[in-house]
Amino acid sequence: MDVRQLEYFLAIVDHGGFNRAASALYLSQPSLSQAVRTLERDLGSSLFHRIGRRVVLTEAGTALIEPARAAVRSLETARASVAAVHELREGRLDIAAMPSQAVEPLTTMIRSFSGRYPGVSVNIRAAFTPRGVIDMVRTGAAELGLLAAPGPISPVSDKEVISHAAGEQRFVLLTPPDGPFAQDRAVACEELAGQRLIVGQRGTGMRAYVDGLRESGIGFTIAAETEHRVAILPLVLAGVGLAVVTESWRTTAERAGAHVLDIEPRTTLQIALVSRRAEQSPAARTFLACGLAAIDCS
Template sequence: MDLHLATYFVAVIDHGGITKAAQALYISQPSLSQAIRTLERRLGVTLFDRTGRRLELTDAGRRVEVAARRILADVDRAKAKVAAVRELRSGRVDIVADASFAIDPLVSLVRAFRTRFDHVLVRITAADGPAGILTALRSGDAEIGVMDSDADHASFTALPLGTQELVLVAAPGIVDDDLPDADGTLSHARVRDLPLIVDLSDQASAAVLAGIVADGARNVVVDSAHPNVTWDLVSRGVGATIAPRAVAADEAPALPVYELRPPLRRHYGLVLRSGQPSPAAAAFIATARGVLGSPSAPGSEPGPLDDVAVW
């Protein structure tokens, strides 16, 4: 049953005849009469008893009425669900990230997003480095990736967001007083003599840390892929770790932090799969840009994909 024919059929019932129904539907009376005859012909039944002055449903017509009203109700519910997603009264945004950005910047981005859109579910999955993130985007397992913007990202659309400053964090006694320079910084050469607790399986991080990990990783005393374990070991004086300054402030606020010389920085951003993003994803992108991205020009109100570029 065509949707418009179901609509016309129910309108005739509700308005008690062709004339009033045609007026309510803003179509001509002959057109509506023809639509009802078309529906009867397609179904092979007579829907109305036309012998009296008022149209009365036949037994077949009453059965068709039940089906027609069910169809229209289903359509209304579907429209309501679509509207709810578009208005972000519901929906879900799927994000994939690796361990390097699971806390900074992802936590602040999700927190800001949920403050504005508290009816939208945020689903976060883990991936093994940039390659795993791109695989998740290609397969449709995620719609947005958070990753190192210096990594190979093929031709994915991307939005650069910011830069992490990496610092060395260690419990007292790990770094001798004479190791830092007068300005308090640690050279990469000095770090290569310190016991480190890092994740060597994270290829993106391993590339960034290449200058401070000694040949053969001889200064790595614990190769840990679990952040909670890493921070517990660092706090207990087993070794030092390299982490974003913001993460160090959250995870180990009481431990000494040392800037590195030359500085270690890691650029990050969002990677987007091809096609128009869902309303929830577009809202997350806009939120991320508002929290970490470049400010908009005065008086402007950019769309969620303004300033998106390909790295």
């Protein structure tokens, strides 16, 4: 039994006979009759009494009407839902993102996408390292990923994942308003010697940067180490220490009252959107194009 046979059955019921139903369905009557005989054989029961040119529902036929209509409605609903997702009138898109990049450029990307496709919900999944983002995309936990890493990003070694360059972010220094450096100048990285720093977890670009400073001979004290990126700004404002972050935090930090200073020499993280090489959903394909275009224009 298939839904098409049920549609044929209901057409006979609604049009009052095989001839009218065949005309409405643009079928030949023999084809329609054959489809109904196949349905009856599958069900193990006759659905119509054939009286001359007239047909009358059997008890089994009468019992089939309601479930047949429910099945046809379910198929129509399924078709409409698939069409809505394909046309981006509704649906959901899962994106894995590292914390700093979830501030920017992800905000700009989502604003551009949601402005055009408000019916699609974007679900942001947390990942704390580039490998974590790539693994979530590779395994299907997310369709797209946004990550940052020092130097060129090349997840192409993973045959299932491909990267798309999405710009870069430089490192900046967060200080409290009464911090040790004037607000209107850049800070040389050597000037961080002797300072108390708030750092993130190992495996992130920000942590790699400060670890690199220590390896180059610049001594500092780790005042606090946190996996919670949102805790860094409050800790800075509370006077616990200074923090090296990416410039994605600049607007938020300045609005909160912190000072944001460039660090020299300029050092950056490379940003990338990553996606599976396999077929993507319409929402993922569109977000990828829309997001990359949005940051090119920003």
